[in-house]
Amino acid sequence: MFLKRISLLNKDNVDFTQYPFTIPAIESFDELELTRNITFFVGENGSGKSTLLEAIAEKCDFNTAGGGRNNTYDVHASNSVLGDYIRLSWMPKITNGFFMRAESFYHFATHIDELQKDGADAYRSYGGRSLHEQSHGESFFSLFQNRFNGRAIYLLDEPEAALSPQRQLAFLRILHDLTVKEGCQFIIATHSPILLGYPEASILSFDDGKIEEIDYEQTDHYQITKYFLDHREKFLKEILKEEPES
Numbered sequence: 001m002f003l004k005r006i007s008l009l010n011k012d013n014v015d016f017t018q019y020p021f022t023i024p025a026i027e028s029f030d031e032l033e034l035t036r037n038i039t040f041f042v043g044e045n046g047s048g049k050s051t052l053l054e055a056i057a058e059k060c061d062f063n064t065a066g067g068g069r070n071n072t073y074d075v076h077a078s079n080s081v082l083g084d085y086i087r088l089s090w091m092p093k094i095t096n097g098f099f100m101r102a103e104s105f106y107h108f109a110t111h112i113d114e115l116q117k118d119g120a121d122a123y124r125s126y127g128g129r130s131l132h133e134q135s136h137g138e139s140f141f142s143l144f145q146n147r148f149n150g151r152a153i154y155l156l157d158e159p160e161a162a163l164s165p166q167r168q169l170a171f172l173r174i175l176h177d178l179t180v181k182e183g184c185q186f187i188i189a190t191h192s193p194i195l196l197g198y199p200e201a202s203i204l205s206f207d208d209g210k211i212e213e214i215d216y217e218q219t220d221h222y223q224i225t226k227y228f229l230d231h232r233e234k235f236l237k238e239i240l241k242e243e244p245e246s
């Protein structure tokens with residue numbers, strides 16, 4: 001493990017009427033200890049997971065549109081406001097890593113194509129061919145299999161977005177190998193009940209206005225998916241029933 005703690009600085013200068021401090025989990029955020037090689041961020045849509053992940057990426061000097069330190073391109077690279085207010089505590093400090101956001105991965109793929117056109121052997125780290133020539137899920141997988149290794153921290157925003165259930169299971173194996181054999185650290189925002197099931201991870205919930213560690217079985221992702229699978233017909237009848245006209 002490398003990144004041990006994330007702390008809020010300058011609390012006196014914070015404007016709680018402005019984004020990102022209007023997000024309840026960020027408003028109450030003070031300090032977060034990271035205790036495992038894999039940390040999951042979970043929570044309802046809009047609960048602040050990406051906001052904190054992007055702030056960590058900015059403090060790591062990764063491209064906030066996606067990429068590592070050396071991936072300089074402009075598309076959607078936004079400044080993280082929260083990045084100005086947090087401090088990362090490392091032991092030891094590392095600089096290698098990657099910020100992956102599913103939503104802007106297309107632009108990252110174009111950036112790699114441009115590097116290749118300029119003469120760099122950029123495809124080598126991504127399965128030997130353009131990420132655009134691979135399916136969405138295949139391109140994610142090429143990144144995980146070829147680009148990720150060694151003493152590094154990986155910040156992933158919804159990596160399951162393009163992965164089939166089978167590939168999500170295969171991704172668990174990659175996570176296992178990269179953390180156990182290579183010592184990599186991961187922070188992953190996810191909605192996947194499959195990924196969240198990884199046994200040696202800590203799960204931080206952003207719900208109920210605070211960031212707190214919870215068990216797998218306490219997550220909505222586990223509970224709703226399990227309930228749905230166990231009671232699909234009853235569940236669907238309930239949510240699809242016609243309301244009587246008033």
Ligand SMILES: Nc1ncnc2c1ncn2[C@@H]1O[C@H](COP(=O)(O)OP(=O)(O)OP(=O)(O)O)[C@@H](O)[C@H]1O
Nearest residue numbers: 019023043044045046047048049050051052189206
């Ligand atoms: N640049 C911005 N300016 C103002 N508000 C923003 C900005 N970016 C995000 N927000 C708001 O902050 C809240 C948290 O967004 P964030 O993307 O961190 O949520 P999330 O937990 O990652 O959600 P999801 O699971 O849907 O990806 C949302 O209500 C969103 O509308």
